[in-house]
Amino acid sequence: MPNRTTVPQRLTEAVPALNARDLIGRDDELDLLQKALWNQKQVVLVNGMGGIGKTALAQSYIASTYDRYAHIAWVQQSSENFKQDLISTPGLLQALNVSPEGEIDSLFTQIIQAMCSLHQKPNLLVIDDASNSLAKIRDSLPRQPHWHLLVTSRQEIAGFEPKHLGFLTETSAVNLFKRHYQRTDLSDGDVKFLVRLVDYHTLTIELLAKVAHRQRTSLVKIQHAIENDLQANVYIDHQQQGEKVERIRSYLCSIFTTEALSENEIQLLKLLVCLPAEFHSFFTIEALISSETGIPADSLSDLLESLRESGWLIFSDSDNSYKMHQVIQRVLQYKLNVLIDDVSPLLESLTGKLSIDQTKDNPVDKFQWVPFGKRFLELFELQHSLELSRLQNNLALVLQDLGDYEGAKALLEKALASDEQNFG
Incomplete structure (x- = not known):
């Protein structure tokens, strides 16, 4: 011994x-x-x-x-x-x-x-x-x-x-950014904007700060660092192996591994990527995710709990709601290669939720689904399918009832352009 x-x-x-x-x-x-x-x-x-x-x-x-x-x-x-x-x-x-x-x-x-x-x-x-x-x-x-x-x-x-272990306060998040960013090109307002943009996620704040310092990156460029897989060439303090982070999104994708997840968990994550990065009650998620999405109705609660327990979702006890963090959402969009065909039942569900029957519907009841429609269209803004144009049309009519005439006009123009492309 x-x-x-x-x-x-x-x-x-x-x-x-x-x-x-x-x-x-x-x-x-x-x-x-x-x-x-x-x-x-x-x-x-x-x-x-x-x-x-x-x-x-x-x-x-x-x-x-x-x-x-x-x-x-x-x-x-x-x-x-x-x-x-x-x-x-x-x-x-x-x-x-x-x-x-x-x-x-x-x-x-x-x-x-x-x-x-x-x-x-x-x-x-x-x-x-x-x-x-x-x-x-x-x-x-x-x-x-x-x-x-x-x-x-x-x-x-x-x-x-x-x-x-919860998230940093805004003050601590700003201090963490400034700990690694010693330049003056970004103002205090810029730094606050960036830490809010990544929802106070510690690792991403450190990455963005080091990249901004090393490469003198502009605010416009750094705020799209994940989407554009911005070149990094920096080291992370807690990284044991001493490996250099080559690109931001690629590194974050290596952190959030999905190999141990089941097929149903992967499908549910793809659907949740398409929702706003906010807390949603179980009943809201249940109302959007029908059995046609591939998620059995009697399994939804267990799947959400499983994803929460394994760190993919944040849970709020106070109102029985779940949230996918913005950074995880943005990484999974690319890591899981979320395609519109993968989430077409959700698109159909949202289109129906935003449909107004003038003979019986109260437009006010549709207002709660506006952020969901906006998020979905934002995710697939470069596509021009017939199904997307229907969602654009329905969302535009709800926005009109909300008094957002400019937003409604922009969506209707997109829907028209899409229909012209599809029908000639």
Whole structure:
């Protein structure tokens, strides 16, 4: 068994630490994390959507408490097989004097036994980007009081009490941008506009700021960075591998992986990409997504919950509503290659919701669907199908009743041009 003279403090080759000055707007979360691990003796799961700052928070925690731990291990979960990921963590087997020969289950048991047999305490095990598969071996992991276990994940993992990491405040988001953007070409108003544009998403703010600083990018160019897959050539602070981010959208697509999702989950994500990036009640989503979309009516609630638990959707308890974050929405539009044929039942549903029967309908009842029609047409603005022209026509008539005559006129002109193209 390992002893106190042969085992280094760093049990893994990588023990990434982030200076507290680079962790903008997370002082309260860092304080709560320390209290939970040291005073309340909890196993902490930092939970939140991808790119919100979970890994950076864990790295900053290491930097602020490094000297308080006898041994520290950082394990990156990169697959659904945590045992294999643990065994493959560079430096771990050597540090614990465990022979690399043997079956996975046997090596996993030897590693855990070696960790639990360390004489010096307390110790820290960080598991970054964990998946639901971790729940299967939860009881085998080193635990309090001698081991502090800190897990980051986009998912809510059974058996772990989640501590949700929310979005930055506008002030913190602006400060984060200015931390990486030292020039004066962009005004304070420009910076506020950009952080709102990406809905205060931490990773995207850092990316945009570094690109704007390095390449002296204009406001017009940087605000379309995701859509245009703007060249980046920058590094991200919390990135362990030290790989350069070549292009913004391509990098974000690599962050939001969809391989583990079911066919129905993929189809539902495609439909949600076409909705405004706002909170929508379950009943609103249910009213728009018919069985013709490929989503069984009795599965919708379960699918929404599954996507929420895995970090694809944000949920509001107060009004039972779901939201897809703007950054995720914009990335998935390209990653899933959302085509109008994929969402044609939603187009038909929206066209019907915005249709006014003058003999029985009250136009006011149609107003709630205006943002949905606008979003759909915005997504497919370069296409000219007969079905789209019907939506343009119906939305225009509702806008007319709303008093938006210019908006109605513009849509009717588009519908006319589309019909001329389709019918000659």
